[in-house]
Amino acid sequence: MASSLISRQFALSLKKNLHLSAPGCKAAPKTQVEFDYDGPSMKTSVPGPRSEELTKQLGHIQNVGAINFFCNYEESRGNYLVDVDGNRMLDIYTQISSIPIGYNHPDLLKLMSNPNNLSTLVNRPALGILPPENFPEKLTESLVSVAPSGMTRVQTMSCGSCSNENAYKAMFIWYRNKERGHNAPSEEDLTSCIINQSPGCPELSILSFMGGFHGRTMGCLATTHSKAIHKLDVPSFDWPIAPFPRLQYPLEEFTRENAQEEVEDLIVKWRQKGKPVAGVVIEPIQAEGGDNHASSDFFRGLRDIARKHGCAFHVDEVQTGGGTTGKMWAHEHWGMEDPADIVSFSKKLLTGGYYHKDEFQADEPYRIFNTWMGDPSKNLILSEVLNVIRRENLLEEVTRSGKALMNGLFELQAQYPGMLSRARGVGTFCAIDICDDETRKRILITARDKGILLGGCGDRSIRFRPALVFKEYHVHLFLNIFNDILAQLK
Amino acid sequence: MASSLISRQFALSLKKNLHLSAPGCKAAPKTQVEFDYDGPSMKTSVPGPRSEELTKQLGHIQNVGAINFFCNYEESRGNYLVDVDGNRMLDIYTQISSIPIGYNHPDLLKLMSNPNNLSTLVNRPALGILPPENFPEKLTESLVSVAPSGMTRVQTMSCGSCSNENAYKAMFIWYRNKERGHNAPSEEDLTSCIINQSPGCPELSILSFMGGFHGRTMGCLATTHSKAIHKLDVPSFDWPIAPFPRLQYPLEEFTRENAQEEVEDLIVKWRQKGKPVAGVVIEPIQAEGGDNHASSDFFRGLRDIARKHGCAFHVDEVQTGGGTTGKMWAHEHWGMEDPADIVSFSKKLLTGGYYHKDEFQADEPYRIFNTWMGDPSKNLILSEVLNVIRRENLLEEVTRSGKALMNGLFELQAQYPGMLSRARGVGTFCAIDICDDETRKRILITARDKGILLGGCGDRSIRFRPALVFKEYHVHLFLNIFNDILAQLK
Numbered sequence: 005m006a007s008s009l010i011s012r013q014f015a016l017s018l019k020k021n022l023h024l025s026a027p028g029c030k031a032a033p034k035t036q037v038e039f040d041y042d043g044p045s046m047k048t049s050v051p052g053p054r055s056e057e058l059t060k061q062l063g064h065i066q067n068v069g070a071i072n073f074f075c076n077y078e079e080s081r082g083n084y085l086v087d088v089d090g091n092r093m094l095d096i097y098t099q100i101s102s103i104p105i106g107y108n109h110p111d112l113l114k115l116m117s118n119p120n121n122l123s124t125l126v127n128r129p130a131l132g133i134l135p136p137e138n139f140p141e142k143l144t145e146s147l148v149s150v151a152p153s154g155m156t157r158v159q160t161m162s163c164g165s166c167s168n169e170n171a172y173k174a175m176f177i178w179y180r181n182k183e184r185g186h187n188a189p190s191e192e193d194l195t196s197c198i199i200n201q202s203p204g205c206p207e208l209s210i211l212s213f214m215g216g217f218h219g220r221t222m223g224c225l226a227t228t229h230s231k232a233i234h235k236l237d238v239p240s241f242d243w244p245i246a247p248f249p250r251l252q253y254p255l256e257e258f259t260r261e262n263a264q265e266e267v268e269d270l271i272v273k274w275r276q277k278g279k280p281v282a283g284v285v286i287e288p289i290q291a292e293g294g295d296n297h298a299s300s301d302f303f304r305g306l307r308d309i310a311r312k313h314g315c316a317f318h319v320d321e322v323q324t325g326g327g328t329t330g331k332m333w334a335h336e337h338w339g340m341e342d343p344a345d346i347v348s349f350s351k352k353l354l355t356g357g358y359y360h361k362d363e364f365q366a367d368e369p370y371r372i373f374n375t376w377m378g379d380p381s382k383n384l385i386l387s388e389v390l391n392v393i394r395r396e397n398l399l400e401e402v403t404r405s406g407k408a409l410m411n412g413l414f415e416l417q418a419q420y421p422g423m424l425s426r427a428r429g430v431g432t433f434c435a436i437d438i439c440d441d442e443t444r445k446r447i448l449i450t451a452r453d454k455g456i457l458l459g460g461c462g463d464r465s466i467r468f469r470p471a472l473v474f475k476e477y478h479v480h481l482f483l484n485i486f487n488d489i490l491a492q493l494k
Numbered sequence: 495m496a497s498s499l500i501s502r503q504f505a506l507s508l509k510k511n512l513h514l515s516a517p518g519c520k521a522a523p524k525t526q527v528e529f530d531y532d533g534p535s536m537k538t539s540v541p542g543p544r545s546e547e548l549t550k551q552l553g554h555i556q557n558v559g560a561i562n563f564f565c566n567y568e569e570s571r572g573n574y575l576v577d578v579d580g581n582r583m584l585d586i587y588t589q590i591s592s593i594p595i596g597y598n599h600p601d602l603l604k605l606m607s608n609p610n611n612l613s614t615l616v617n618r619p620a621l622g623i624l625p626p627e628n629f630p631e632k633l634t635e636s637l638v639s640v641a642p643s644g645m646t647r648v649q650t651m652s653c654g655s656c657s658n659e660n661a662y663k664a665m666f667i668w669y670r671n672k673e674r675g676h677n678a679p680s681e682e683d684l685t686s687c688i689i690n691q692s693p694g695c696p697e698l699s700i701l702s703f704m705g706g707f708h709g710r711t712m713g714c715l716a717t718t719h720s721k722a723i724h725k726l727d728v729p730s731f732d733w734p735i736a737p738f739p740r741l742q743y744p745l746e747e748f749t750r751e752n753a754q755e756e757v758e759d760l761i762v763k764w765r766q767k768g769k770p771v772a773g774v775v776i777e778p779i780q781a782e783g784g785d786n787h788a789s790s791d792f793f794r795g796l797r798d799i800a801r802k803h804g805c806a807f808h809v810d811e812v813q814t815g816g817g818t819t820g821k822m823w824a825h826e827h828w829g830m831e832d833p834a835d836i837v838s839f840s841k842k843l844l845t846g847g848y849y850h851k852d853e854f855q856a857d858e859p860y861r862i863f864n865t866w867m868g869d870p871s872k873n874l875i876l877s878e879v880l881n882v883i884r885r886e887n888l889l890e891e892v893t894r895s896g897k898a899l900m901n902g903l904f905e906l907q908a909q910y911p912g913m914l915s916r917a918r919g920v921g922t923f924c925a926i927d928i929c930d931d932e933t934r935k936r937i938l939i940t941a942r943d944k945g946i947l948l949g950g951c952g953d954r955s956i957r958f959r960p961a962l963v964f965k966e967y968h969v970h971l972f973l974n975i976f977n978d979i980l981a982q983l984k
Contacts, residue, residue: 061630065647069859070622077617077626088627099620100865112616126602127567130589132560136567137578140551157555162652169711173728180727194722200730208729220864221659222713232684233860237670238663239698240690369559370723374710375590
């Protein structure tokens with residue numbers, strides 16, 4: 005019956021679009037359709053038999069060690085992910101925080117069934133040399149319309165790692181151009197770089213933070229320090245790593261000053277080592293590393309230190325960006341006019357990329373370049389996602405739901421002090437610590453079998469990453485089930 | 495009128511799909527539709543006024559130094575790219591060799607307007623943990639169905655650079671596991687890697703070739719040696735770089751043995767340096783570096799050297815793969831049963847990724863991992879592209895067109911010995927050298943204004959990269975216009 009509903013939805017979108025496709029005809033005003041299930045519904049334990057069977061099949065082609073279960077995305081909608089065994093789960097992990105407005109949002113189905121968009125789906129251009137006519141317009145109404153303070157320029161990329169890799173390159177290029185007094189590179193620069201040698205390939209570094217995660221390609225990985233398994237066996241760079249504040253909850257900030265001093269010391273030390281710090285990269289909230297927060301003062305201080313030492317300041321919003329903190333960008337909570345030189349994004353923005361100040365645009369073409377440079381079909385979906393966020397006031401919803409979620413977590417934490425601690429969060433970007441990893445595993449598995457999909461982060465945290473359409477009643481639904489689970493495991 | 499044609503095409507696909515969407519109804523047998531223009535048609539010089547206007551607009555958001563012109567992808571079809579000023583060009587560059595079966599192929603329009611595929615377009619999963627039900631099936635009928643000899647396993651990624659970065663990681667992990675005797679990593683391994691230090695982050699290297707191109711992220715860039723502008727100012731690794739054979743045309747192979755000896759010497763030298771070579775990476779034809787070919791004997795010898803020294807052998811088919819040489823993979827021309835340990839791809843395959851032998855699968859989950867791990871919507875298009883290649887016998891067409899193209903280039907080279915030399919190619923993957931870069935620029939610009947879109951590579955080559963639907967009559971159409979251009983510039 006769910007499927008018939010979906011089919012009707014498809015048919016509806018199609019009918020609408022047969023009209024939409026008539027020349028000169030504008031899209032009918034969108035209506036906010038409620039498109040969600042009324043709660044979890046579990047038929048088997050998870051993974052169920054069909055998932056087990058498909059995992060076996062996929063096992064002949066790929067490593068399946070990380071597979072949770074197989075999904076029926078046609079049947080999934082809103083906050084609910086349906087699996088291939090007919091289990092329907094309230095999704096508070098959303099594909100590692102990458103689903104902005106839930107599954108099968110009617111406005112997205114309508115958009116993608118519009119024949120006027122077919123060409124964008126079948127003709128992927130090399131955006132850096134042959135963009136489509138609507139590229140500037142789509143960028144303007146999507147990414148540029150939510151650009152961070154002080155930034156008017158944006159470069160799209162295909163994924164989060166490519167976004168950070170290219171942001172690092174932009175910082176290295178910017179730094180060396182300063183060193184050269186913006187003169188042309190020397191003959192020695194040009195000949196030495198071809199064979200990976202300095203001065204053409206200089207000994208520059210990016211300063212990153214212990215517990216940070218910025219991706220898994222070799223440049224990004226050199227700034228990632230969350231888990232050994234991500235880094236083991238991959239050659240890396242000798243780059244400085246600063247401690248990230250470890251705050252106590254409720255919030256104290258005594259660690260702040262020390263952390264800032266250490267950053268400054270490292271910048272000086274690496275300059276003396278002959279590996280100057282071209283840029284500092286940091287997440288507004290360390291996500292993968294365990295939902296570690298720091299105070300706005302810490303970030304403001306850090307930004308000043310970077311400026312003082314001539315280092316670029318790169319804020320990685322791949323997981324925090326897109327509205328999940330109640331603002332489009334988590335760094336907006338710092339209340340700064342000049343928060344960063346570069347802000348990278350992916351996940352909920354559906355395309356990777358990075359914003360940057362004018363001075364971080366490469367001086368020559370083909371220095372920041374690849375074949376695809378992103379994907380117009382993702383920009384297309386993103387601009388409709390942003391319309392939905394505005395139309396449905398989703399940032400306010402997130403703030404409201406986030407408050408309800410935090411209050412609930414505080415209550416549970418008071419109720420189960422032996423099991424829960426350090427509840428923390430901004431918007432719905434929340435987390436709580438579990439007494440130990442073993443208990444965390446049991447909680448996550450029990451929750452899944454009761455129809456609640458959650459993810460872990462760090463060594464013993466559970467992270468909450470609902471979509472922006474996660475309303476207060478979803479919060480209460482979750483809290484009730486979560487309470488039962490904790491009572492049962494107590 | 496072109497647009498009305500397109501609209502009719504859309505309407506047709508849609509009507510068909512209203513049937514297709516009926517439950518249980520199978521797709522009607524596809525018919526091979528000819529869907530192409532009859533020749534170039536130029537209204538303005540390129541870029542025309544509308545392109546200039548849009549370039550100015552985009553200039554407020556991005557570096558536009560590499561923009562050729564803006565395209566009307568709705569109006570483009572088959573081998574013809576239409577720009578926003580109504581110019582229609584025969585496209586022999588195909589978005590840097592990334593368009594497999596031309597623009598707006600009717601079977602792809604039909605596929606993407608099928609409502610049953612909507613969910614794949616609006617719900618992008620985290621493939622590594624929550625794949626869709628049809629994922630094993632789609633992989634099997636697409637990538638696995640064209641797997642290189644000896645390889646049954648494939649990992650999808652979002653772009654070419656991510657594919658090579660992860661292929662390198664797979665080789666490093668494989669190499670270190672051998673060194674550990676496949677025992678668990680030591681405590682020292684796990685603690686040292688978090689801070690980028692050995693033994694956890696070992697001093698291993700990848701051997702690459704002068705003139706090679708493998709991408710622009712920091713790991714890939716350390717193996718790229720085609721042009722200084724790609725590498726300038728980006729820190730790199732001290733990895734060995736071997737000379738690539740520089741063949742004379744018509745083909746002699748006297749350089750072969752030396753090149754192979756140097757590779758062996760470098761492997762020994764870097765082992766002595768304490769930076770052992772975990773893998774050797776090479777393109778079957780160096781594309782970006784200037785369409786440099788090497789003999790099958792050279793590659794066979796190289797593969798043996800890698801095996802002898804315990805190094806992985808990675809063949810990068812990002813540009814050569816997908817049928818453009820008349821075989822699905824260029825390395826098939828070597829006639830080897832065990833051509834490689836890893837084969838990476840992107841571009842014409844529409845998704846990035848790499849095939850690998852079983853032993854190159856990471857021993858643990860989350861070692862080769864990221865949020866998206868590719869994109870099912872690209873696998874969907876790819877499997878239809880492969881159906882079209884089979885249905886329309888496009889590999890045979892490529893072989894036929896390639897012969898005609900090479901014969902034509904040989905004739906022109908004989909006719910204009912002062913301007914053209916070193917005509918070379920396999921299938922339609924062809925190139926010719928121009929006397930100097932200045933003349934090359936003039937040829938490329940004049941050709942574009944006459945409705946022929948070509949690309950350069952290396953320091954003075956023109957590379958031919960038509961789609962697989964580039965037929966013999968397209969070759970002759972091109973040769974006639976090219977002949978006029980050369981006569982005019984002579």
